Amino acid sequence: MTLVTVESLDCRYGLLQAVRGVSFEIGQGETVALIGANGAGKTTLMRAVAGAHRPHGGRVVFDGIDITRIPAHRRVALGIALVPEGRRLFPGLTVEENLRVATSRRRGRWNVKSVLEVFPLLQPRRHVAAANLSGGEQQAVAIGRALMTNPRLLLLDEVSLGLAPVVVDAVYRSLTDVIREGATVLLVEQDLTRALKVAGRVICMLEGRVVLEGDAASLDRDRVVRAYFGLKRPA
Amino acid sequence: MTLVNAVLQGIFLGAFYAVLACGLSIMFGVMRIINLAHGDVAVLGAYIVFVIVEHTGVSAFVAFAAALPVMVVLGYILQLTVLERSLKAGILTPLLATFGLSIVIQNLLQLTFSPDVHSLGGSAGVVTTSSWQVTSGLSVSALGIVVLAVAVLVFGALQVFLSRTRAGWVMRATAEDADAAELVGIDSRSVYARATAIAVAIAALGGLFLGIRSVFDPVSGPTQLIFAFEAVVIGGMGSLWGTLFGGIALGVAQTLGAQVHPQFAVMAGHLLFLAVLIVRFGGGRAVLPGVRRALLLRTAR
Numbered sequence: 001m002t003l004v005t006v007e008s009l010d011c012r013y014g015l016l017q018a019v020r021g022v023s024f025e026i027g028q029g030e031t032v033a034l035i036g037a038n039g040a041g042k043t044t045l046m047r048a049v050a051g052a053h054r055p056h057g058g059r060v061v062f063d064g065i066d067i068t069r070i071p072a073h074r075r076v077a078l079g080i081a082l083v084p085e086g087r088r089l090f091p092g093l094t095v096e097e098n099l100r101v102a103t104s105r106r107r108g109r110w111n112v113k114s115v116l117e118v119f120p121l122l123q124p125r126r127h128v129a130a131a132n133l134s135g136g137e138q139q140a141v142a143i144g145r146a147l148m149t150n151p152r153l154l155l156l157d158e159v160s161l162g163l164a165p166v167v168v169d170a171v172y173r174s175l176t177d178v179i180r181e182g183a184t185v186l187l188v189e190q191d192l193t194r195a196l197k198v199a200g201r202v203i204c205m206l207e208g209r210v211v212l213e214g215d216a217a218s219l220d221r222d223r224v225v226r227a228y229f230g231l232k233r234p235a
Numbered sequence: 236m237t238l239v240n241a242v243l244q245g246i247f248l249g250a251f252y253a254v255l256a257c258g259l260s261i262m263f264g265v266m267r268i269i270n271l272a273h274g275d276v277a278v279l280g281a282y283i284v285f286v287i288v289e290h291t292g293v294s295a296f297v298a299f300a301a302a303l304p305v306m307v308v309l310g311y312i313l314q315l316t317v318l319e320r321s322l323k324a325g326i327l328t329p330l331l332a333t334f335g336l337s338i339v340i341q342n343l344l345q346l347t348f349s350p351d352v353h354s355l356g357g358s359a360g361v362v363t364t365s366s367w368q369v370t371s372g373l374s375v376s377a378l379g380i381v382v383l384a385v386a387v388l389v390f391g392a393l394q395v396f397l398s399r400t401r402a403g404w405v406m407r408a409t410a411e412d413a414d415a416a417e418l419v420g421i422d423s424r425s426v427y428a429r430a431t432a433i434a435v436a437i438a439a440l441g442g443l444f445l446g447i448r449s450v451f452d453p454v455s456g457p458t459q460l461i462f463a464f465e466a467v468v469i470g471g472m473g474s475l476w477g478t479l480f481g482g483i484a485l486g487v488a489q490t491l492g493a494q495v496h497p498q499f500a501v502m503a504g505h506l507l508f509l510a511v512l513i514v515r516f517g518g519g520r521a522v523l524p525g526v527r528r529a530l531l532l533r534t535a536r
Contacts (some may be wrong), residue, residue: 050418051418052417052418071417071422072417073416073417073418073420074422076419076420077420081418081419082418084418086417088414088418089415090407090408091411092407093408093411095403097404097407097408098408100404100406101401101405101419101421102419103401145419149419150257153436203391
């Protein structure tokens with residue numbers, strides 16, 4: 001079953017066109033990795049799906065509903081959560097307060113207790129202000145905060161950015177638990193090996209367009225690299 | 236003893252300034268809006284209380300309880316019709332919009348009530364005039380105690396609201412990053428409207444105290460705004476307890492100034508405000524050497 005359909009989406013910042021006629025579908029329970037060089041339009045695309053960026057044209061359909069004109073906070077109520085680039089925690093709020101503000105009316109398995117079980121490193125830090133956390137802890141809170149809304153679609157924008165490799169491993173171990181429980185995930189990841197390992201399908205963007213799309217298992221690294229750098233446009 | 240009395244009266248006066256400043260502080264803290272119509276909103280609140288008193292003959296405090304829901308609704312309308320639109324247009328637009336609103340409120344009040352001065356003192360009962368003579372040079376007015384108690388109560392209640400309730404966390408989260416708050420399902424528009432409603436309601440409380448302790452007319456707002464603004468800045472922009480402290484510091488500065496000369500009262504408050512501005516914004520380093528040099532030159536001569 002298709003959960004998300006993006007149809008010929010156009011996103012602009014003034015005269016700059018960041019996303020050009022992008023279309024794709026994500027099925028229920030799929031894990032899709034969005035890859036591409038800096039400036040390829042990945043973050044803008046994610047923000048448009050989450051409702052933080054108003055697209056210039058095209059449609060976003062979620063579970064049969066056209067959500068293109070629906071504001072971000074109401075998309076959260078429908079079951080879309082974005083872990084934004086740079087984490088964007090509320091620095092003056094404690095870990096627990098950061099999690100609790102995201103509590104939604106949607107029912108599901110996620111609450112403060114279950115989030116802290118998946119991210120045990122946060123347990124001793126729950127009353128510490130988010131500003132005083134390490135990068136890895138902050139990323140865990142950002143993911144946990146998104147989970148608190150009990151999303152059906154989880155959008156993860158560069159969760160490994162600026163983290164030590166060991167911490168990235170820990171974050172991805174927790175994510176695998178989340179994915180295994182049936183969440184639908186669209187993630188942006190710069191590390192190709194990791195993206196191909198976690199995701200079932202890969203979408204590669206170049207200069208605002210989708211240049212390659214396919215099952216992670218069927219794609220060989222060379223083709224992805226060529227598409228990534230735009231060396232030779234695949235047919 | 237007169238000095239102790241001056242400080243005590245300053246604390247009472249400052250508590251009044253703090254109540255006036257509270258709403259200004261909330262709106263700046265949550266939305267980064269400096270509401271130039273805040274003083275006029277307080278005066279509007281005083282007029283609404285005045286109308287209720289005139290028509291029903293109830294005490295000013297009862298009338299205020301009746302006026303409170305009206306002010307809360309006014310706050311919502313103010314946010315949704317004026318402030319929200321102007322917030323989208325950048326940082327300067329809300330300043331201009333609230334400046335315009337200030338003029339509109341003043342003129343509407345002039346049209347409706349004439350420029351006559353009014354007071355709520357007579358309708359507040361014994362609170363207005365009662366006082367206790369502690370010693371010969373030290374007297375404590377009932378109104379002073381009431382205002383101070385209410386100020387501490389209001390700031391305490393807001394503190395509990397912001398730090399203990401989910402609605403308070405949501406408000407702080409929106410204040411820190413409205414964009415990120417939207418992404419976790421928070422409707423920033425409704426949070427802003429709630430903040431403005433609280434601010435307007437507390438402004439009306441300031442208007443009530445203004446009307447009881449002295450008189451007001453349609454153009455009393457801007458003067459109140461200046462004192463409220465100074466209290467917010469002295470206490471640190473956007474800090475709640477700072478505003479209570481800032482209001483009291485301003486009040487004490489004014490009553491101590493009045494000890495020097497009655498006409499020096501307001502000036503002493505302004506000087507404290509200027510001194511805080513200079514020190515806070517690093518001007519201390521720029522200005523102090525110059526002052527020292529000027530003093531040295533004078534002594535050398």
